[in-house]
Amino acid sequence: xxxxxxxxxxxxxxxxxxxxxxxxxxxxxxxxxxxxxxxxxxxxxxxxxxxxxxxxxxxxxxxxxxxxxxxxxxxxxxxxxxxxxxxxxxxxxxxxxxxxxxxxxxxxxxxxxxxxxxxxxxxxxxxxxxxxxxxxxxxxxxxxxxxxxxxxxxxxxxxxxxxxxxxxxxxxxxxxxxxxxxxxxxxxxxxxxxxxxxxxxxxxxxxxxxxxxxxxxxxxxxxxxxxxxxxxxxxxxxxxxxxxxxxxxxxxxxxxxxxxxxxxxxxxxxxxxxxxxxxxxxxxxxxxxxxxxxxxxxxxxxxxxxxxxxxxxxxxxxxxxxxxxxxxxxxxxxxxxxxxxxxxxxxxxxxxxxxxx
Amino acid sequence: xxxxxxxxxxxxxxxxxxxxxxxxxxxxxxxxxxxxxxxxxxxxxxxxxxxxxxxxxxxxxxxxxxxxxxxxxxxxxxxxxxxxxxxxxxxxxxxxxxxxxxxxxxxxxxxxxxxxxxxxxxxxxxxxxxxxxxxxxxxxxxxxxxxxxxxxxxxxxxxxxxxxxxxxxxxxxxxxxxxxxxxxxxxxxxxxxxxxxxxxxxxxxxxxxxxxxxxxxxxxxxxxxxxxxxxxxxxxxxxxxxxxxxxxxxxxxxxxxxxxxxxxxxxxxxxxxxxxxxxxxxxxxxxxxxxxxxxxxxxxxxx
Numbered sequence: 001x002x003x004x005x006x007x008x009x010x011x012x013x014x015x016x017x018x019x020x021x022x023x024x025x026x027x028x029x030x031x032x033x034x035x036x037x038x039x040x041x042x043x044x045x046x047x048x049x050x051x052x053x054x055x056x057x058x059x060x061x062x063x064x065x066x067x068x069x070x071x072x073x074x075x076x077x078x079x080x081x082x083x084x085x086x087x088x089x090x091x092x093x094x095x096x097x098x099x100x101x102x103x104x105x106x107x108x109x110x111x112x113x114x115x116x117x118x119x120x121x122x123x124x125x126x127x128x129x130x131x132x133x134x135x136x137x138x139x140x141x142x143x144x145x146x147x148x149x150x151x152x153x154x155x156x157x158x159x160x161x162x163x164x165x166x167x168x169x170x171x172x173x174x175x176x177x178x179x180x181x182x183x184x185x186x187x188x189x190x191x192x193x194x195x196x197x198x199x200x201x202x203x204x205x206x207x208x209x210x211x212x213x214x215x216x217x218x219x220x221x222x223x224x225x226x227x228x229x230x231x232x233x234x235x236x237x238x239x240x241x242x243x244x245x246x247x248x249x250x251x252x253x254x255x256x257x258x259x260x261x262x263x264x265x266x267x268x269x270x271x272x273x274x275x276x277x278x279x280x281x282x283x284x285x286x287x288x289x290x291x292x293x294x295x296x297x298x299x300x301x302x303x304x305x306x307x308x309x310x311x312x313x314x315x316x317x318x319x320x321x322x323x324x325x326x327x328x329x330x331x332x333x334x335x336x337x338x339x340x341x342x343x344x345x346x347x348x349x350x351x352x353x354x355x356x357x
Numbered sequence: 358x359x360x361x362x363x364x365x366x367x368x369x370x371x372x373x374x375x376x377x378x379x380x381x382x383x384x385x386x387x388x389x390x391x392x393x394x395x396x397x398x399x400x401x402x403x404x405x406x407x408x409x410x411x412x413x414x415x416x417x418x419x420x421x422x423x424x425x426x427x428x429x430x431x432x433x434x435x436x437x438x439x440x441x442x443x444x445x446x447x448x449x450x451x452x453x454x455x456x457x458x459x460x461x462x463x464x465x466x467x468x469x470x471x472x473x474x475x476x477x478x479x480x481x482x483x484x485x486x487x488x489x490x491x492x493x494x495x496x497x498x499x500x501x502x503x504x505x506x507x508x509x510x511x512x513x514x515x516x517x518x519x520x521x522x523x524x525x526x527x528x529x530x531x532x533x534x535x536x537x538x539x540x541x542x543x544x545x546x547x548x549x550x551x552x553x554x555x556x557x558x559x560x561x562x563x564x565x566x567x568x569x570x571x572x573x574x575x576x577x578x579x580x581x582x583x584x585x586x587x588x589x590x591x592x593x594x595x596x597x598x599x600x601x602x603x604x605x606x607x608x609x610x611x612x613x614x615x616x617x618x619x620x621x622x623x624x625x626x627x628x629x630x631x632x633x634x635x636x637x638x639x640x641x642x643x644x645x646x647x648x649x650x651x652x653x654x655x656x657x658x659x660x
Binding site: 042045046047066067068072073074076077078079080081082083084093094097098138141145153 | 548550551553554555556557558560568569572573
């Protein structure tokens with residue numbers, strides 16, 4: 001399954017985009033609304049004809065094929081069930097269109113409804129189903145057609161938080177069971193991180209980074225990806241790199257951070273830079289540990305208890321940052337504290353280009 | 358985000374059974390209803406009177422006793438079977454059938470074409486579809502009179518001028534812009550993902566229209582049928598211009614009954630003919646009132 005160089009429309013929603021997806025892979029297209037991720041999915045589905053470029057599925061050029069001939073099934077955010085048909089007829093619609101024999105249709109509908117546990121609902125109309133049930137039926141509609149590729153267009157966005165978590169697990173289980181290629185569009189980073197084999201973070205019609213979830217999380221390629229992934233989001237501290245190579249330091253206000261524990265992608269040299277540290281990689285009032293920086297003086301601004309841990313907002317060298325601390329650590333606003341950054345887990349970006357250094 | 362429920366006063370709002378403002382509203386509604394119903398009442402009772410009773414002059418009071426050999430339904434019978442215009446004394450019934458013959462095909466054909474066009478415009482955009490749509494919108498605002506003479510020439514060249522076919526043709530054509538607009542907007546208001554899902558399922562142009570969209574279009578179909586049936590049934594202009602003398606629809610015939618000054622003026626027969634002519638649209642409004650309002654709210658206003 002290969003997607004190649006697709007740009008579309010006068011607006012250029014997608015810019016010369018290349019994407020190779022392996023057979024059986026679960027790919028998540030992640031990005032804010034308007035980044036072109038749904039457009040890309042529609043191009044793959046054949047609902048939009050790309051202005052340039054081509055789409056290959058199973059090595060076959062399907063750029064000008066009808067959606068039904070591409071071996072794809074699609075699940076939509078609004079479920080898009082046919083309201084006047086029963087669940088059973090919804091599931092079998094595609095098969096009936098294809099002119100399949102009645103027994104074969106029945107067999108497939110039965111199998112799909114078993115997998116999705118919607119057998120008791122077969123005689124109902126979509127309006128008599130809950131959101132989660134509707135989405136199951138919508139998944140079933142792709143399932144009965146025995147497709148190579150499943151396309152999900154924000155399938156869980158219309159569900160409440162609890163159902164979303166439930167169905168997320170179910171989609172993952174479905175993928176493990178079927179082993180189909182799945183392409184999943186979402187703006188929810190939790191869905192992306194939990195489901196994907198690889199995540200494609202998109203912005204402005206381009207893929208910013210395509211990697212497995214942990215790499216995306218730990219080694220973001222640029223400031224955009226770093227800021228988009230993670231909740232609460234990564235802290236960005238502006239400063240300067242002084243020195244070069246392993247002896248380089250990051251100058252933050254009056255203090256300095258040694259970068260000898262940082263795995264740089266390019267040799268470091270003096271320039272304006274941004275230090276990105278996730279809240280859980282900041283230590284407050286603790287002893288020095290391996291890979292951590294020297295202590296900085298900070299002032300506690302606000303404390304947000306989150307149950308399992310707390311988020312502490314701090315002021316360091318005139319810049320704001322948040323740190324995740326154990327909930328048994330107690331802080332008061334205005335309190336003076338020491339903070340250390342775990343540099344081995346941090347990211348350093350070039351300030352001008354936003355690229356990871 | 359927060360689960361704090363706001364304390365609100367519970368139970369029904371205390372209210373006087375008859376507040377002064379409510380009395381005002383009811384008074385206004387009753388007076389308005391009477392204002393419109395009263396003429397209808399006069400028309401109905403007059404249609405059941407004989408001429409002698411009408412000449413008595415008590416127009417507000419129905420006739421209760423009929424002379425030997427006459428019936429309460431005599432004016433209606435005359436209106437339907439016997440009333441004359443010029444030398445023809447067949448009543449209004451042939452023209453009723455003319456109206457039926459005009460209305461049924463025009464309604465069916467115009468709606469069938471408009472539903473397909475509207476669906477194509479909203480879901481299968483082609484190169485000049487936006488421009489085509491603009492032309493349609495403009496078309497629905499062109500006054501009929503402007504197109505009258507060209508249409509006469511057109512139907513004449515087609516060899517159907519002065520026949521029922523001409524009237525059917527003209528009604529169909531003139532109904533299309535507004536109906537197409539109606540259906541396009543309705544289909545545009547349906548979720549786009551439904552159309553996509555049907556395409557992924559392999560359904561083509563006609564199958565999506567007939568099996569997916571059409572079953573969802575009942576409200577807008579009702580609106581379209583009502584608009585077309587009442588519009589075409591009530592039409593006078595095209596009937597006069599395109600039908601030719603023997604093919605006049607009911608409305609034109611009714612006018613001729615009123616204007617022909619031959620012998621005594623039979624008010625009772627005229628009233629009966631009026632009610633007969635108005636019965637079809639009236640029945641449609643009564644039968645579909647709820648759907649009509651619903652459809653107007655659902656389709657015509659949106660989009």
